[in-house]
Amino acid sequence: MKKVWFGLVAAFYVFCLARPILSEAGTYACIPNWNSNVVSFVAVLDDIQDILASADAKIEKLKGFSYFGVAIAGDGRVYVANPSINAVYVLDLSGGQVIHTIRDVGINKPTGVAASPDGSFVCVTNQGNKTLTVIWVEEVPRTVDSYTVGYTPVGVAVSPDSKYIYVVNSGGNSKDAQHGSLTVIDAADGAKEWGRPLGNNPLGVAVSPDGKNVYVTNSGDDTVSVFDTSSIDTSRPVEVFDSPVAVGDRPIGIAVSPDGRRVFVANRLTDNVSIIETANY
Numbered sequence: 001m002k003k004v005w006f007g008l009v010a011a012f013y014v015f016c017l018a019r020p021i022l023s024e025a026g027t028y029a030c031i032p033n034w035n036s037n038v039v040s041f042v043a044v045l046d047d048i049q050d051i052l053a054s055a056d057a058k059i060e061k062l063k064g065f066s067y068f069g070v071a072i073a074g075d076g077r078v079y080v081a082n083p084s085i086n087a088v089y090v091l092d093l094s095g096g097q098v099i100h101t102i103r104d105v106g107i108n109k110p111t112g113v114a115a116s117p118d119g120s121f122v123c124v125t126n127q128g129n130k131t132l133t134v135i136w137v138e139e140v141p142r143t144v145d146s147y148t149v150g151y152t153p154v155g156v157a158v159s160p161d162s163k164y165i166y167v168v169n170s171g172g173n174s175k176d177a178q179h180g181s182l183t184v185i186d187a188a189d190g191a192k193e194w195g196r197p198l199g200n201n202p203l204g205v206a207v208s209p210d211g212k213n214v215y216v217t218n219s220g221d222d223t224v225s226v227f228d229t230s231s232i233d234t235s236r237p238v239e240v241f242d243s244p245v246a247v248g249d250r251p252i253g254i255a256v257s258p259d260g261r262r263v264f265v266a267n268r269l270t271d272n273v274s275i276i277e278t279a280n281y
Contacts, residue, residue: 069081069110069111069112069113069114069124069125069156070113071113071114071115071122072093072115073115073119073121073122073137074115074116074118074119074120074137074138075119075137075138076093077090077091077092077093077099077137078090078091078092078093079091079113079115079122079124079135080113081110081111081112081113081124082110083109083110083111083127083128086103086107086108086109086110086128087101087102087103087107087110088101088102088107088110088113088124088135089101089102090102102135105133105135105144105146106126106129106131106133106144106146107124107126107133108126108127108128108129108131109126109127109128109129110124110125110126110127110133111124111125111126111127111153111154112124112125112153112154112155112156112167112168113125113156114156114157114158114165115158116158116162116187117158117160117161117162118161118162119137119138120136120137120138120162121134121135121136121137121138121162121187122134122135122137123135123156123158123165123187124156125149125153125154125155125156125167126153127152127153127154130148130149130150130151130152130153130169131146131147131148131149131153132146132147132149132153132156132165132167132183132185133145133146134146134147134165134187145190147185147190147192149167149169149183149185149192150167150169150171150172150173150180150181150183151169151170151171151172151173151174151177152169152170152171153167153168153169153170153183154168154169154170154202154203155167155168155202155203155204155205155216155217156168156205157205157206157207157214158187158207159207159211159229159232160207160209160210160211161211162187163186163187163188164184164185164186164187164211164229164232165184165185165187166182166183166184166205166207166214167182167183167184167185167205168180168182168198168202168203168204168205168216169181169182169183169198169202170201170202170203172197172198177197178200179197179198179199179200179202180197180198180199180200180201180202180216180218181197181198182196182198182202182205182214182216182227182237184232184236184237193236196227196236196237196238196239198216198218198225199216199218199220199221199223199225199244200218200219200220200221201218201219201220201221202216202217202218202219202225203217203219203251203252204216204217204251204252204253204254204266205217205254206254206255206256206263207229207256208256208260208278209256209258209259209260210260211229212228212229212230213226213227213228213229213240213260213278214226214227214229214237215227215254215256215263216254217247217251217252217253217254217265218244218251219250219251219252219268221244222246222247222248222249222250222251222267223243223244223245223246223247223251224244224245224247224251224254224263224265224274224276225239225244225245226239226240226241226244226245227239227240228240245276247265247267247274247276248265248267248269248270248272248273248274249267249268249269249270250267250268250269250270251265251266251267251268251274252266252267252268253265253266254266260278261277261278261279262275262276262277262278263275263276263278
């Protein structure tokens with residue numbers, strides 16, 4: 001497996017749970033600002049210089065600090081997790097205005113947010129009560145499901161067919177766990193199963209475009225766990241390698257290229273990105 005490295009500034013930490021999200025049409029980028037009380041809406045133009053110049057575009061000032069997860073749902077609205085006040089903000093994409101605040105439905109120190117590719121639901125990990133909240137955004141009125149997961153759930157991702165939700169539990173399945181764990185939830189009926197244990201302090205998670213592989217960053221081990229999920233309908237995820245893939249120091253954010261050929265891993269302490277070529281497995 002070939003790995004490539006290139007340097008970045010330490011601020012690439014935002015690539016983790018507070019990573020920018022593009023709208024489906026690619027016209028806006030929504031950026032939650034960690035330890036700040038703003039969510040930036042940046043108009044994405046054709047030229048990179050125009051993108052940089054427009055970074056002071058529409059900004060919605062909100063209450064609370066430490067925004068983390070953000071997702072753009074099928075209803076065209078932006079969902080932003082704010083753990084400091086135990087709430088998820090719902091913002092209008094075109095105007096950047098808060099139109100709703102989700103509370104009191106099991107939201108407790110929300111961290112990760114992901115939207116299903118089919119636009120039907122948004123899911124939120126709650127560190128405060130070891131749960132995953134699933135908000136069915138297309139239903140009127142909206143309904144909410146809640147599922148118990150592991151300790152300190154952080155990263156969350158949805159399979160391309162919107163059938164499965166993958167939750168990374170940084171604290172594993174018990175208070176004294178040495179490693180994290182992966183929870184797989186069937187979005188339709190809530191059935192769940194535990195994947196194999198992860199490494200130390202896992203945080204980020206991403207799914208390949210074909211849904212056959214799931215990648216998890218183990219920030220305490222400087223590795224990435226790779227799971228084969230091609231038989232997820234009938235069996236648990238299987239780890240592809242005997243040991244996780246070594247990357248940089250304190251890997252956090254992770255993403256897969258649209259063609260599935262490369263996995264990009266943001267390493268916080270070495271200020272660089274590891275690129276994993278997937279052609280060899």
